[in-house]
Amino acid sequence: MRLPVNQFLPFAALILAATTGPASADDRRVAPAGGPAADYPVVLGEPFTIGEVTWTPKDQLSYDAVGYGTVATGEAAGVSAAHKTLPLPSYVEVTALGSGRTILIRIERRGPMVNDALLELSPDAASQLGIAPGAHAPIRVRRVNPPEVERAALRSGGRVPERMETPEGLLKVLRRKLADQAPLLPPPSTPPTMPGRLAIEQNAAPAQGPASAPKAISPVSPPSVPLPSPTPKSEPKVPVTSQAITKPAKAAAPVPGTTRGKELVQVGAFSVEANARKSAANLGAGVTRVGKLWHVRMGPFANRAQAAAALEKARAAGYSDARIQRAD
Structure with missing residues (x-):
């Protein structure tokens, strides 16, 4: 028996709703939160002040700086870290200047909220880097663009293999850069100046040039030379020697360093x-x-x-x- 068309339409509408409605809801739930989209969009945020120092977040691809790293005591999961200015999230290679060990870390938080620390490491990151809890360790932070397989490993809370250890010669340069830079200021993200x-x-070397200032002595000395000739030999020699002692001493004062x-x-x-x-x-x-x-x-x-x-x-x-x- 055939149903009239007008009686079949309500059944068709119910079947269509049952097949399409839940599917769209499922599509929204399974959005790839753990995929590459999880790294975008990046967040910078507004400038903020710690003490008397203002920090301005900046998307700087060539970021490369030295400073001190601390270890987080609260909840900080995975191989991650907090940084004051780099985009969230971003990826950096961190080198422990004491050992030369280098690892890949994901920047996920703002901090540390003190001026004398460059990076706050999660406990897992500190463990892989060989930095003990409570340490104030010298480090180098260099922004990198790792492959997606390494990004995915860090996003899921895992680790990636350590990088090649930094040569001792470069470590010496980095330690000296750290020793020379002023504390309590945003560290430079470029090699030392x-x-x-x-x-x-x-500029200091030309200051030695005034060592040629003895030319100021030569105009002074000629008047003392002609004096002995018109007068007897015994009396003029005393004034001549006294002038030769006093006046050159004044002219030589600007160049005592030599x-x-x-x-x-x-x-x-x-x-x-x-x-x-x-x-x-x-x-x-x-x-x-x-x-x-x-x-x-x-x-x-x-x-x-x-x-x-x-x-x-x-x-x-x-x-x-x-x-x-x-x-x-």
Whole structure:
């Protein structure tokens, strides 16, 4: 028996609703939250202030900085970390400057909320990196773009294999960069400003040029020479010798560094006193606190030659930024 068309339509509508409605709901529930879409969109956020320092989040692909890493005490899952300015999420290779061990970490949170730490590691990340809980460890943080298989491993709470260990020569450069940079400021995300230091040294070098200032002595000395001829030999010699002693002494005052002045070698400035003491002990240098930094200095020396020899010693020990400066 055939049903009229108008009686069959309600049944068709029910069948269609049963087959289409739940399917769309299921499609929404199974969105690929763990897939590549989980890394996008990235979040930057507004600038914020810690103490007197303002931090501005920035999407900087070439980010490369050194600082100190701490270990989170709260809930921080997986091999992850907190950073003040990098996008959330992003991926970085973190190197422990003490051991050279390097691992891949996912940046997921803002922090640490102190100015003297660059990164706050999750317990799993600290364990893989070999950093003990409660440590304040020197590290390097370099932003990278890893393959999707490694991203997926970190998103799921797993680990990826360690990177190749950093060579000792590069570790020395990174440690020196950390020792030279000012604390309590956003660390530079570029290599150390060595050209700036060279410019300082070059600007200081012309200061030795005034050592040619003895030309100021030559205009002074001729008047003392003609005086002896018109007068008897016995009396003029006393004034002539007295002028020769007093006036050149005044003219020579601007260049004491080349004769009897004091010069020293500035080896470096350290934010950690223990590191400064260790470097000073290796070089036979002294440690002076200036503000929040400990300066390692060799000298003072009686002349430029002695200071130059000490400078060579410091640079041979790996302190390529060492320079000569006046003790006063």
